[in-house]
Amino acid sequence: MSICFTANGQDKHLNNNNIGLSYSNYYTLANKLNNFKHVIATRKNVTVTFLGGSITYNPGWRQMVCKYLTDQFPNTKFHFIAAGIPSLGSLPHAFRLKHDVLDSVKTDLLFIEAAVNDRVNHTDSITQVRALEGIVRHARKVNPDMDIIMMAFADPYKTSDYNKVLVPVEIANHQMVADHYNLPFINLGKEVRDKINNKEFSWENDFKDIHPAPFGQELYFANIKSLLYDCFNIRYNKFARQPLPKPLDAANFEHGTYYNISNAQFDSGWSIDNNWKPNDGLGTRDGFVNVPVLSSVTPGATLTLSFSGTAVGIAIVSGSDAGIISYQIDNAPANTVDLYTEWSSMLHLPWYILLGSDLKPGQHRLTITINQQKNQASKGNACRIVNFLVNK
Numbered sequence: 001m002s003i004c005f006t007a008n009g010q011d012k013h014l015n016n017n018n019i020g021l022s023y024s025n026y027y028t029l030a031n032k033l034n035n036f037k038h039v040i041a042t043r044k045n046v047t048v049t050f051l052g053g054s055i056t057y058n059p060g061w062r063q064m065v066c067k068y069l070t071d072q073f074p075n076t077k078f079h080f081i082a083a084g085i086p087s088l089g090s091l092p093h094a095f096r097l098k099h100d101v102l103d104s105v106k107t108d109l110l111f112i113e114a115a116v117n118d119r120v121n122h123t124d125s126i127t128q129v130r131a132l133e134g135i136v137r138h139a140r141k142v143n144p145d146m147d148i149i150m151m152a153f154a155d156p157y158k159t160s161d162y163n164k165v166l167v168p169v170e171i172a173n174h175q176m177v178a179d180h181y182n183l184p185f186i187n188l189g190k191e192v193r194d195k196i197n198n199k200e201f202s203w204e205n206d207f208k209d210i211h212p213a214p215f216g217q218e219l220y221f222a223n224i225k226s227l228l229y230d231c232f233n234i235r236y237n238k239f240a241r242q243p244l245p246k247p248l249d250a251a252n253f254e255h256g257t258y259y260n261i262s263n264a265q266f267d268s269g270w271s272i273d274n275n276w277k278p279n280d281g282l283g284t285r286d287g288f289v290n291v292p293v294l295s296s297v298t299p300g301a302t303l304t305l306s307f308s309g310t311a312v313g314i315a316i317v318s319g320s321d322a323g324i325i326s327y328q329i330d331n332a333p334a335n336t337v338d339l340y341t342e343w344s345s346m347l348h349l350p351w352y353i354l355l356g357s358d359l360k361p362g363q364h365r366l367t368i369t370i371n372q373q374k375n376q377a378s379k380g381n382a383c384r385i386v387n388f389l390v391n392k
Contacts, residue, residue: 056084060217089117134253154192269301311391321380
């Protein structure tokens with residue numbers, strides 16, 4: 001069987017070879033979306049999911065991609081899942097993937113982006129790789145036929161790195177995982193830098209922000225559209241499923257999931273509010289307000305969590321009164337972590353904290369205690385846990 005997808009024709013977005021650097025310089029086709037093309041050719045109902053942070057959540061390139069696909073294949077009924085949550089990067093995505101994406105409906109094409117928030121959130125390189133690889137492996141184990149497009153968006157840090165002849169760590173990790181699993185990869189961070197240096201536009205007047213102005217949204221869409229166009233116009237032979245390769249890191253988070261706060265045991269200093277919302281007037285994020293929250297504002301209050309897995313963490317809301325916790329896994333030395341972030345004075349921020357990874361498989365015990373100390377900028381000692389994170 002051989003099928004050719006014929007696009008409806010290129011437009012101005014795809015004809016920039018004569019006026020600037022080509023979009024095709026900034027992506028790899030890899031498996032050419034062979035699985036996704038097979039699904040479109042053989043089914044009438046197709047699901048596309050967008051997993052990312054605020055640049056995925058905000059209106060712009062995502063809606064343009066949705067319209068392009070529906071226009072391109074008018075006889076296909078598309079279901080689009082917008083799984084972007086502002087401020088979240090690869091670590092949160094790895095542990096929320098099951099709840100926010102895989103448990104809802106079978107996804108045929110998954111877009112992933114975490115490079116901007118991984119830098120802003122100071123996610124270390126090892127954790128990035130374990131999280132990104134975990135997302136791919138988890139998704140493919142649930143649906144082996146799922147196609148995945150990895151993307152790395154632009155920010156000033158990445159422009160600065162490239163100008164110093166350095167490949168940004170986040171982009172290198174996205175590309176490494178994409179290459180290992182033969183996934184299409186789009187390097188929008190490098191494209192923006194190169195085109196700025198090529199005098200095609202400026203950050204200050206055109207792109208303006210990491211949350212791109214309309215000009216930047218159009219640029220992102222044009223590159224993604226060019227990749228899709230190239231893939232759809234390549235013939236493919238009979239569909240053949242490819243097995244997962246050996247992992248890059250055996251400690252990746254491919255079994256990452258939420259672990260309910262009801263599984264914890266806690267003293268009287270903690271309580272569960274089944275419909276938590278702040279009373280200080282600060283903003284919130286969808287999914288992290290009007291939900292059950294296990295919280296304490298009392299120094300010395302302690303909880304314990306028994307779990308089975310190789311990694312553990314907490315998903316919290318960090319507001320203006322976020323405190324410091326001490327924690328211990330099994331009999332390991334105790335550590336502390338400050339829950340207050342640089343944004344906590346403005347927002348009850350969803351914040352995912354990895355407390356232990358690369359643990360021996362089997363049963364473990366996590367102990368968390370509210371520390372007497374607090375960040376100098378914080379108004380209190382609060383710890384508000386929305387979910388525990390476990391790599392089962």
